[in-house]
Amino acid sequence: MLSTPGIGSGLDVNGIISQLMSVERRPLLALDNKEAKQQTQLTAFGTLKGALSAFQSSLSSLTSPSKFSAISANISDTSLATVSASASAVTGKYDVEIQSLAQSQKLKSGNFPSPSTTVGSGTLTVQFGTYSGGSFTLNPDKAAQSITISPSNASLAGIRDAINKADAGISASIINDGSGDRLVIASKDTGLSNALKITVTDDDGNNTDNAGLSQLAFNAATGGTSNLTETVPAGNAEMVVDGIPISKSSNTISDAIDGVTFNLLKADIGNTTTLNISRNTAGIEKAISNFVKSYNELNQTITDLSKYNAETKQASILTGDFTVRALQNQLRNTLSEPLKTAGGGLSILAEVGVSFQDDGSLKLDTSKLSNAVNDASKDISTLFASVGKTSDSLISFISATTGTVNGNYQLDISQLATxxxxxxxxxxxxxxxxxxxxxxxxxxxxxxxxxxxxxxxxxxxxxxxxxxxxxxxxxxxxxxxxxxxxxxxxxxxxxxxxxxxxxxxxxxxxxxxxxxxxxxxxxxAGLDVAGTINGLSATGTGQSLSGTGDSEGLVLKVTGGGTGPRGSVDFAHGFAAKLNQVIDKMLDGKLIDNRIEGINEKIDDINDQRESLIRRLDDVEKRIRAQFTALDTMIASMTQTSSFLQQQLSRLPTIDSN
Incomplete structure (x- = not known):
């Protein structure tokens, strides 16, 4: 048997077999090309899902009604106060005078030789309240606190540490004034209603004398014992807004003007500064501009993946793909269908300057948008977010779910919450x-x-x-x-x-x-609010009323008023909320995933065909090699016979002569 192909015949057997097999392998190359195309489509759908996800993320700023009700607060003299405003603030201009800042009461003890000096042991009971007309009125929102001073903590420093460790609404420090060390006790909270009354249960048996722990007693009411001295009186913040005097216990004031929070920094008696409360129109316009930009980026991605170039006659990866066409149609239909029950005076995007162009992208008319944003009769939040607008001011919209159906719902309250x-x-x-x-x-x-x-x-x-x-x-x-x-x-x-x-x-x-x-x-016992929404019994929890049927997921808060018919609520999922729902279905549903699953199945099928073809090619190569080996052996045998015959024939003349 010949071990080297071609040695017997002189033929390039390996080269011949290689060329023959390259022809046989052409179907394998075709499968590779098919798989490459499927992998390219798989990548394209991955790109599409990523673009949809990115666009959905950009919608988050528009699905919340608070984005459109943002209010800015600006005070002329920022050295006096910082001011912020919530969505409930009413736009307007106010004259503000800050007359005094709220402060905490501070009390000092007599002089002691050193922080290690023993003062006394027992119990300190701290109460918070207001001194007025020689009497002390307890603050009903702050409970009395007791602090135990053990004999091991009876020094001035020990009492300081025990007070601070107790976290009882007061703090303590030691100050040396040059003549000795004093214990300073301060209320942690500012305001007249947080003045201190400190009573002592002294282990020496006398709770009011100026010895032992009773040296720290303080009661400024008529007839009270005050062995501490007030160094800083408790005081309220005093301000005047549009001529109306306002007194508050804290320098952070959130209930003087509805929805406005002041953080007072400095008093300026006799001088006023101007507070402007206005809608944050710039923020709204930017949010809508970003929405248009994000949508156009998504649209461009879809176009790049599916366009056909008529000039070069070149198709894109997903040209003509049904899934892509269906996806485009859903997005465009979602943005084109008017909102009939939005309740904010707007129903289509064109009313805020957003319109479709021929290439499927969106165009923004900034002038039209600015006019809509500054129109007090229009509520742009209803055009983008899921919002309910109630006709009764004592009933407010809280939330809704994706299952809540757009509509106008009549309200009837049979019982108020108690x-x-x-x-x-x-x-x-x-x-x-x-x-x-x-x-x-x-x-x-x-x-x-x-x-x-x-x-x-x-x-x-x-x-x-x-x-x-x-x-x-x-x-x-x-x-x-x-x-x-x-x-x-x-x-x-x-x-x-x-x-x-x-x-x-x-x-x-x-x-x-x-x-x-x-x-x-x-x-x-308290009662839950009860009533109907559009004639169907609603579920009451406290002051919250939750709908059923078409209004399922709709939650309203009833804070007062009477029983009986209470007007209506106009509810609609705005365009951003609708798009968010549509994309959820695209990403979590079967529209794209089925397509990806189909492509993966085709790739698996191609891999199966490839494995089968490779096995067949192995068999073909073995057969061809066997055939060439047999041919090589046959030729080698024939060559050997030929050589023998030639040798014998060459001897014929010699035989004749003999």
Whole structure:
């Protein structure tokens, strides 16, 4: 057997086989070309998905109504205050005079030789409130705090550290004035209502003398003990807006002008500065301009992937692709269909200067956009975001879902939301005695806790304030966002939960002060708002009313008014919201994914064909090699026979002569 092809025949067998196989491999090359085309289409659809995703991200700034209700606040003299405004602010101009800044009360002790000097041990009880007319009125929103001063912390420095560690609404420091060290105690919060009353339970047995821990007692009310000296009085921020005096406990004021927040920096008595509140029209115009730009970038990507060049007669990767055409049509139809129930006085994009051009891109008329933005009768948010416009000012739109159907919905309220209450049955006892009638066990909005009132003589208002401060300052309640207001009428106390709805409740479950303070209390559970939206029963939760049927997902807040017909709400998914939904379906649905899946199946099929063809080509090459090996062997045998015959024939004359 010949081990080297062609050695017997002298033929270039390997070269011949290589040429023959290159012909046989032509179908394999065709499969490679098919796969390359499919891979190119796969890449193209990946590019398309990326462009859709990028465009969808750009829509986020337009799907929120707040983007279109942005308000700017500018104050002429920025050294006096910084000012910001929310969407609820009303545009206008105001004259503002800042007369004084709010400040925290500060108290100083007498001189001590050094920070290590022993002062005394016991308990400091800190209350917050207002001094006026020789009396102290408790701040009902701040509970009293107790700070234990142990013998090991009885030094001036130890007391300072214990106060700061307690986080009780006050801070302490030590200042050396040249003649000795003084403890300075400051209220952490500014305002007249955060002045300090510090009572002492002194371990030396005397709580009011100027010795031991009672050296830190302070009560500026008539007849009170004040062993500390006030260095800075508690003060409110005082300002005048358009001639109206305003007094607030903090330098951050958010309830003087609706939707406007002041951060006061400096007083300037006698001089006014101008505050301008205006719509942020530049921000709105930029957002819509960016929308047009982003859409045109998407449109260009689609065009580049699917266009046909008539001059060069060259098609693009996805020319004529049904999926791309369907996608283009959906996007254009979404932007072309008018919004019939938007409620903001606008229904088509052309009304804000956005229109289609012949190549499918969008064109922006900035002059028309500016006119629309500055037209107070038009609400551009309804043209882009999902917005409901109510006809009743005491009913507001909160939210909607993608399933909420565009429409005009009639509202009828059968029940307003209420708060849970517990009302006393008789005037409360006004003297609180320790261990006798100073505790109350309460369940408020499902949270249980107990409070202990400070012993003392009260009037009805101060007693209500003491109960409210102790409830709102209780950590079990505050950690669950439970808060109440406590009021009195003719001496009868009522506790009202700050929460609305069926989960709002107040129960007095025990405590030694229950009967003295509330008698047999009348408990009234809160109610959820109830009513119908377009004649269908809606679901009430607190003050929120959620629709069913076509209005499913629509949430409205009813804050007041009466029962019965309450007007209507016009709801529509604006163009940005609609586009967002359409693209969600494109990316998460089957429109593009089915196409990609089909391409991947074709690539898998091509790979299967390739493997099958490679196996067949291996067999063909083996057969051809076998044939050439047989030929080579045959020729070698024939050559050998020829050589033998030639050798024998060459000897014939010699045989004859012999």
């Amino acid at each position: 708060q849970g209450t517990a009302a006393g049955s008789a005037p409360a006892a006004l003297t609180i005695n320790t261990g006798i009638n100073d505790s109350l066990d309460l369940n408020i909005n499902g949270t249980n806790a107990s409070i202990t009132l400070a012993a003392g003589a009260y009037d009805a208002d101060s007693l209500a304030a003491e109960i409210q401060s102790k409830i709102n300052g209780n950590t079990a309640f505050s950690s669950n966002n439970v808060a109440v207001s406590v009021t009195q009428s003719a001496g009868i106390l009522t506790i009202t939960s700050n929460q609305y709805g069926s989960s709002s409740s107040v129960e007095i479950t025990g405590g030694n002060g229950e009967l003295d303070l509330f008698g047999t209390a009348t408990v009234t």
